[in-house]
Amino acid sequence: MKKLFEITYEILMFLSRVTSFSYKEINIIVWFLLIPLSWAFLIDKIYKFNYIKIISIITIAITLLFIKDFTLFSNWLFDISADFLRSFDFIGSNYVMSSVIICVLIPIVIYFVLIKKAFFLKHNSNRKT
Numbered sequence: 057m058k059k060l061f062e063i064t065y066e067i068l069m070f071l072s073r074v075t076s077f078s079y080k081e082i083n084i085i086v087w088f089l090l091i092p093l094s095w096a097f098l099i100d101k102i103y104k105f106n107y108i109k110i111i112s113i114i115t116i117a118i119t120l121l122f123i124k125d126f127t128l129f130s131n132w133l134f135d136i137s138a139d140f141l142r143s144f145d146f147i148g149s150n151y152v153m154s155s156v157i158i159c160v161l162i163p164i165v166i167y168f169v170l171i172k173k174a175f176f177l178k179h180n181s182n183r184k185t
Contacts, residue, residue, distance in 0.1 A: 061152045064160055080134040081127060088133065089116055091163055098170040 071082045096112040123129045141154040149157075 057153050057156045060156050060160060064156075078127060078130065081130040083137075084130040084133050087137075087159060087163075095166065095170060098167075098174045101174040102170065 068079060068082050068086065071077070071086075072079045075082065077085065093109070093112050093116065096109040100106050100109045120126075138151070141158065142151050144154040145151075
């Protein structure tokens with residue numbers, strides 16, 4: 057778990073350096089914007105419509121318009137997210153383990169399911185009744 061956490065951290069730090077966003081800002085952009093938006097695109101591909109991604113893009117755009125200071129907002133949201141991950145300490149987890157499970161492994165499983173359905177499975181809408 058620790059190695060996966062370190063790899064993820066290094067990727068986020070690299071993105072931080074190349075984009076000039078802080079580590080916390082990159083974290084928020086990836087986990088709260090890009091990943092959910094990519095899931096919306098995959099869900100739309102699965103069900104052959106476009107409104108989930110359109111609603112997601114509009115929601116993100118409107119939200120970003122109302123955020124006066126993205127750095128301050130990112131720091132606040134990152135800190136709340138870190139507190140949430142630390143809240144699993146009572147069941148024997150720790151920040152690193154909770155981060156890997158909730159922020160890496162669960163999204164990978166969701167991507168696996170969505171990609172499989174979007175690109176590799178025939179959908180019920182293709183069947184003749």
